[in-house]
Amino acid sequence: xxxxxxxxxxxxxxxxxxxxxxxxxxxxxxxxxxxxxxxxxxxxxxxxxxxxxxxxxxxxxxxxxxxxxxxxxxxxxxxxxxxxxxxxxxxxxxxxxxxxxxxxxxxxxxxxxxxxxxxxxxxxxxxxxxxxxxxxxxxxxxxxxxxxxxxxxxxxxxxxxxxxxxxxxxxxxxxxxxxxxxxxxxxxxxxxxxxxxxxxxxxxxxxxxxxxxxxxxxxxxxxxxxxxxxxxxxxxxxxxxxxxxxxxxxxxxxxxxxxxxxxxxxxxxxxxxxxxxxxxxxxxxxxxxxxxxxxxxxxxxxxxxxxxxxxxxxxxxxxxxxxxxxxxxxxxxxxxxxxxxxxxxxxxxxxxxxxxxxxxxxxxxxxxxxxxxxxxxxxxxxxxxxxxxxxxxxxxxxxxxxxxxxxxxxxxxxxxxxxx
Numbered sequence: 442x443x444x445x446x447x448x449x450x451x452x453x454x455x456x457x458x459x460x461x462x463x464x465x466x467x468x469x470x471x472x473x474x475x476x477x478x479x480x481x482x483x484x485x486x487x488x489x490x491x492x493x494x495x496x497x498x499x500x501x502x503x504x505x506x507x508x509x510x511x512x513x514x515x516x517x518x519x520x521x522x523x524x525x526x527x528x529x530x531x532x533x534x535x536x537x538x539x540x541x542x543x544x545x546x547x548x549x550x551x552x553x554x555x556x557x558x559x560x561x562x563x564x565x566x567x568x569x570x571x572x573x574x575x576x577x578x579x580x581x582x583x584x585x586x587x588x589x590x591x592x593x594x595x596x597x598x599x600x601x602x603x604x605x606x607x608x609x610x611x612x613x614x615x616x617x618x619x620x621x622x623x624x625x626x627x628x629x630x631x632x633x634x635x636x637x638x639x640x641x642x643x644x645x646x647x648x649x650x651x652x653x654x655x656x657x658x659x660x661x662x663x664x665x666x667x668x669x670x671x672x673x674x675x676x677x678x679x680x681x682x683x684x685x686x687x688x689x690x691x692x693x694x695x696x697x698x699x700x701x702x703x704x705x706x707x708x709x710x711x712x713x714x715x716x717x718x719x720x721x722x723x724x725x726x727x728x729x730x731x732x733x734x735x736x737x738x739x740x741x742x743x744x745x746x747x748x749x750x751x752x753x754x755x756x757x758x759x760x761x762x763x764x765x766x767x768x769x770x771x772x773x774x775x776x777x778x779x780x781x782x783x784x785x786x787x788x789x790x791x792x793x794x795x796x797x798x799x800x801x802x803x804x805x806x807x808x809x810x811x812x813x814x815x816x817x818x819x820x821x822x823x824x825x826x827x828x829x830x831x832x833x834x835x836x837x838x839x840x841x842x843x844x845x846x847x848x849x850x851x852x853x854x855x856x857x858x859x860x861x
Contacts, residue, residue, distance in 0.1 A: 443509065443569060450562035451509040454554075458506055461550055462499035469546035470495060477538060482644040483529050502543075505570055512573065521700050523574055527581040528633040528698040529646055530594060536571040543567065585696040590622035595635050595693040600686050601659060606768035607761075610718060611683055612652065612663040615692060625655050626697035628705075628725040629825070629853070632660060633695035638681045647678040650721040650827075650853075651697060652769075654728035660694065663768060665718035701853035703729060703825065709849075710754040710818045714808070714836055716828025720759055720768055722853055723827060730755050731776045731783060752782050756817055760788040760808055760832065764796045786816055808832075810839040820844045827853045 443451075458465070474481055485494065501518065508514045544564060548555045586593040602614040617623055631648045638645055649662040666683045667676025686692060703711075703726040711730065715723040730753070757777070761767040767787065777785045789802040796802055804812055824845060826836045833852055840850055 443565060447562045447565050448510050450558055451506050451566050454559060454563070455503070455506050457551060457554055458499075458503045462503050463495055465543075465546050465550045466495040466498040466502065468549050469498070469543050472545055472549075473539070473542045476542070478643075480535075480538075481642075483531065483646065485645075485647065505566070509566055512570070517700075519573055520577060523577040523581060524698040524700055525648065526574065527578050527585060528631070528648060528695040530695070531578070533575045533579075536575060540564070540567045540571060581698070585624070585698070588624050588696075591624040591696050595633075595695055598660070598692050598694050600688050600690045600692060603686065603688055606663055608765045609666045609668070610663055610766075610768040611666070612661055612769075613682065613686055613692075614659045614661050615694065616659045618691065623658070623660065624696045626651055626660075627699075627702035628654060628729040629702040629722045630697045630699040630725075631722075632662065632697050634662070634678070634682075635693040635695075636678055636681055638677065639685075641677065645678045645681070648699075650699075650725065652721040652724045654725055654732055660697075663718070663721045663724070699853075701825075701827075701851060704823070705729070705733070707823055708753050710756070710822040712756045712758065712817050712822050712824045714758045714760075714824065714826035714828075716760040716832035716836075717762075717766070718768070719826070719828030719832070719853075721827075723757070723759070723825065724769055724772070726825060727755065727757055727773065727776060727783070731780050754818070754822075755780075755783045756822070757783065757785045758788070758808065758813075758816070759785070760790070760828070763789045763791050763793045764799075764801050765793065784816075788812075808836065808839070810842055813839050814843055817843075820846065820849070823849045823851070825851045830854070 470484075474484075501522070504515050504518065505512070544560050544567075547563065548560060551559075582593070585591050597618040598615040599618050600613055601616045604612045604614075606612050629650070631650045633646050633648050636645045636647070649664055651660055652663040653659075653661040664679050664682050665676075667679045669675040701722065711726075713723045713726055733752075757773060759767070759773070764770075767789075770787075773785050777783045786804070787802045788804040788806070788808050789796055790806060792802055792805055820843065822845075824840055826833060828836075833854075837850065837852065841847075
């Protein structure tokens with residue numbers, strides 16, 4: 442427990458962190474990687490270059506300061522980060538190193554504002570926060586290793602099959618090299634993929650959503666080849682997978698992780714919205730919902746058994762550039778045709794001439810609030826969405842305008858968490 446004096450000092454730094462938080466975290470990473478370059482094997486280099494990691498950490502530090510007297514209010518954030526840490530292999534011994542360099546960064550950036558009392562208070566607060574992370578992550582490590590088919594760290598898988606889903610997205614079907622069982626997962630979760638890429642000095646680890654339903658003898662990830670733009674270089678890991686991960690190649694995976702998951706006990710209508718490669722966790726959820734009605738063996742013979750939420754209405758909405766960039770369309774169409782409770786809609790930003798000839802889309806341009814209101818159950822449904830940040834901000838705004846309560850809205854960031 443923190444002393445009231447310590448809490449008061451931490452609270453007094455909130456305005457300073459609001460103004461200088463990103464500068465502090467930027468300096469933190471500079472110091473950390475200079476003194477401990479081996480940690481570059483754990484961190485996403487692209488997020489560092491784009492400033493996303495610095496911004497996410499600044500938000501986390503600010504939230505910790507703001508709620509230092511009620512840390513339980515940020516427990517969901519702690520759990521989300523802990524899932525990522527477990528999948529990366531972050532261990533208790535990393536925390537003292539991080540704490541030391543965070544205080545050094547505060548001292549460098551805040552100057553006279555980082556008094557001995559402030560640094561001492563933050564040292565005490567950091568230890569409390571670190572202990573919370575270590576405790577949560579300990580149970581996650583134990584669960585990942587102890588479950589049926591589970592394992593510790595990274596496990597060798599083989600690319601059994603690869604399928605081109607669109608102009609930029611390819612699916613990789615991954616089976617364990619040892620031929621043993623694999624851990625189950627919840628629809629919406631991800632795995633970490635560890636890559637040693639030719640010409641790269643450090644290991645690259647990336648998280649990719651599992652894009653098939655649970656219960657298969659393989660994991661499927663569907664990866665977008667991130668091309669270079671004027672604002673950012675090409676995606677190192679995604680391009681490496683597209684170039685080198687041929688059938689038969691070895692890939693190292695963590696056990697599944699993540700808290701953005703479909704609530705299968707909820708029987709309300711569900712709306713799944715995706716933009717671009719954000720379709721990957723949505724596909725896992727959609728296929729799970731489609732498979733919710735199962736055939737069960739009973740003592741009396743074979744009988745149809747409806748499990749919780751088996752026939753709940755499902756609205757699936759996907760936004761893509763056009764048909765050439767629309768991944769897994771055939772799969773979603775087949776699911777809609779086979780299940781009366783599933784309805785699909787497609788929005789193309791720039792349809793091709795062929796798209797128009799085939800009437801391949803339901804809306805041109807962007808997903809607007811009026812269209813959402815027309816095709817969804819409104820505030821009576823639960824919503825899950827994923828995609829580029831501008832897409833998610835727009836969807837979140839639309840849902841709030843439609844009166845959907847925050848408790849019925851769930852979303853996933855690819856990479857460091859941000860704000861919508």
